Each structure stands twice: as C-alpha cells, then as structure tokens.
Amino acid sequence: MELIQRYVSKELTHFVGRHKPEHERFDLLIDIIRSGWLLHKDIGGNIKINPNAHGLENIVIPGITCFADIPINDLSLHMEKYSNFGLAFKKDFLVEKGANPVYYLATNGIVGDSNKCAREAYFKENVKGYFTWVNELKKMFKEQGFSPEHLENLERLDSFLIKHIFAYFKPFDASKTDADEDNYYLEREWRIVGDVKFHIHDITRILIPERYGKKLREMLPNYYGQISFTE
Incomplete structure (x- = not known):
C-alpha cells in the first residue's frame, strides 16, 4: 500500500x-x-526590478500566478485569509507549465555565527549588492572590449538568477500565528512567472460556496470535474 503524506x-x-x-x-x-487563462497582475512585464526598493520582496517583483499546495480537507484557514472561490489543477499539469515551490525566507531569523545579522537584512544587502556588481561588470565588459561571449555568459547568469531564484523568494515572519494574514508559510505556495493557459477539462476541482452550485452548473454545462463546497 502506498504511503500518503497528507500535508501536501x-x-x-x-x-x-x-x-x-x-x-x-x-x-x-x-x-x-x-x-481559459489565469492572468498574472499587470506589472508592465513578467518581472520588474527595483534595486532601490525598501523591502526584500520588492527588489525583484515577478508577475506571478500563485497556487496553494494544501489538501482539500485542510484549506479552511487559507480560505479565511484569501477567498472561498477557486479552481484546482493536477500538480503534474502545472509542473509541465513551469510551476515551482517558492523559497521561503524567515525574515526574523538570524544568519551567521560570529557577525549575526537578521536574515531579511542580510538577503536584502546581498541582492542589492548583486545588482550593483552585475551592472558594473556589464559596463566594464563593454568599455574594455571583452568578447561578446563574456557578456552573453554574464547576461545568461543574470537572467537565471532573476527568473529562477530571486523571482521565487517569499519572505515571511515566522513569529506570526498560523491565522495571521502575514504568515505566508502555511500557503505552501507554488508559482508560475507569467500567465497560465488551460482548458476546462484540465480543471480537477472548482471550489465555491454551496449556494452557487446550481448557478455554476447552469453556466458551465461542459464542466465534468469535481465541485467542492466551501461552506
């Protein structure tokens, strides 16, 4: 018998x-x-970068579509914070479209053994420092006539870090209670940078309050997946 890990x-x-x-x-x-589209919030592109931003999460702002990796029987707390209307897809379906878990960072944690520093300040300093360094390096490569290959390699590394590392940072305050809206850790967030195209048969579950059940079936007669009532 296959063992099941219930918290995912x-x-x-x-x-x-x-x-x-x-x-x-x-x-x-x-x-x-x-x-047939889940559209991310319009930020003027897929990723917006502001090295002078005050908060860590605002230095690299990706245009993201977010999902919660929470079993259906444990969604109540999350729905109280967000919404009791939603739609679910198989994890495998979204993984093929680029979905990945975020990298949670406990902002009130401590980094280092001797020179102890709050994790949020540490990450913020180093991410900002990275953008300063990489911009200076790009400028130097151009001014000193480095081969195009050197600049291409640097830009490839820069793109990788922005799109696949920085864009998935998710700072949270670990001192918050589970019910606190600012305790993001319990979301078990997965995200896709950009929009998500889907067909109605890709939806495995629709979540709505029971009083909308009849109206949903009338408006979506071609939907044959599960409907879970949220209240």
Missing part, C-alpha cells in the same frame, strides 16, 4: 477575488474558466 496535495489550487465582494468573486471565477 496532488492538486494545486488557485483562489480568486480576495478583496472583492462574494458575487464578484463568483463572476470572476466564471470569467476565468470561460477564458
């Missing part, structure tokens, strides 16, 4: 309309499903 899921769930009234959440969910 075979599905990844995306919730919609966090700051919207309930009826607008439902309308948004229907619009998303009919469109």
Whole structure:
C-alpha cells in the first residue's frame, strides 16, 4: 500500500477575488474558466526590478500566478485569509507549465555565527549588492572590449538568477500565528512567472460556496470535474 503524506496535495489550487465582494468573486471565477487563462497582475512585464526598493520582496517583483499546495480537507484557514472561490489543477499539469515551490525566507531569523545579522537584512544587502556588481561588470565588459561571449555568459547568469531564484523568494515572519494574514508559510505556495493557459477539462476541482452550485452548473454545462463546497 502506498504511503500518503497528507500535508501536501496532488492538486494545486488557485483562489480568486480576495478583496472583492462574494458575487464578484463568483463572476470572476466564471470569467476565468470561460477564458481559459489565469492572468498574472499587470506589472508592465513578467518581472520588474527595483534595486532601490525598501523591502526584500520588492527588489525583484515577478508577475506571478500563485497556487496553494494544501489538501482539500485542510484549506479552511487559507480560505479565511484569501477567498472561498477557486479552481484546482493536477500538480503534474502545472509542473509541465513551469510551476515551482517558492523559497521561503524567515525574515526574523538570524544568519551567521560570529557577525549575526537578521536574515531579511542580510538577503536584502546581498541582492542589492548583486545588482550593483552585475551592472558594473556589464559596463566594464563593454568599455574594455571583452568578447561578446563574456557578456552573453554574464547576461545568461543574470537572467537565471532573476527568473529562477530571486523571482521565487517569499519572505515571511515566522513569529506570526498560523491565522495571521502575514504568515505566508502555511500557503505552501507554488508559482508560475507569467500567465497560465488551460482548458476546462484540465480543471480537477472548482471550489465555491454551496449556494452557487446550481448557478455554476447552469453556466458551465461542459464542466465534468469535481465541485467542492466551501461552506
């Protein structure tokens, strides 16, 4: 018999309309499903970089589509913080589209043995230092006539770190209670940088309050996946 680790899921769930009234959440969910697109917040591109930002999470701002890796029976706390309207996909489906877990950073943690430093300050200093260094290096390569290959290699490394490391940083305060909206660790977040295209048959589960069940079936007659009532 295969053993099951219950605190992770075979599905990844995306919730919609966090700051919207309930009826607008439902309308948004229907619009998303009919469109076949999960669209990230418009930031003027897939990734925005601001080396002078105050907070660590604002230095590299990716345009992301987020999912929670939480089993269906344990979603109540997450839904209280975000929304009780959502849709889920098989984890394998999203992995093939580039989904990956974020890198959680306990901002109130300590780094170093002798010169102890708060982790958030340590990461912020080094990420900002990286952008200063790499920009100076690019300038030097151009001014001193380095071969195009050297610049290409540097830009490849820069792109890798921005898109696949910095874009997945998720700072959180480990001193917060589980129910605190700023305790992001319990989200078990996976993300995709960019938008997600899907078909209705890719959806494995739709999550809505029970009172919207009849309306959902009327508006999405071609949906044959699971419907889970959130209240």
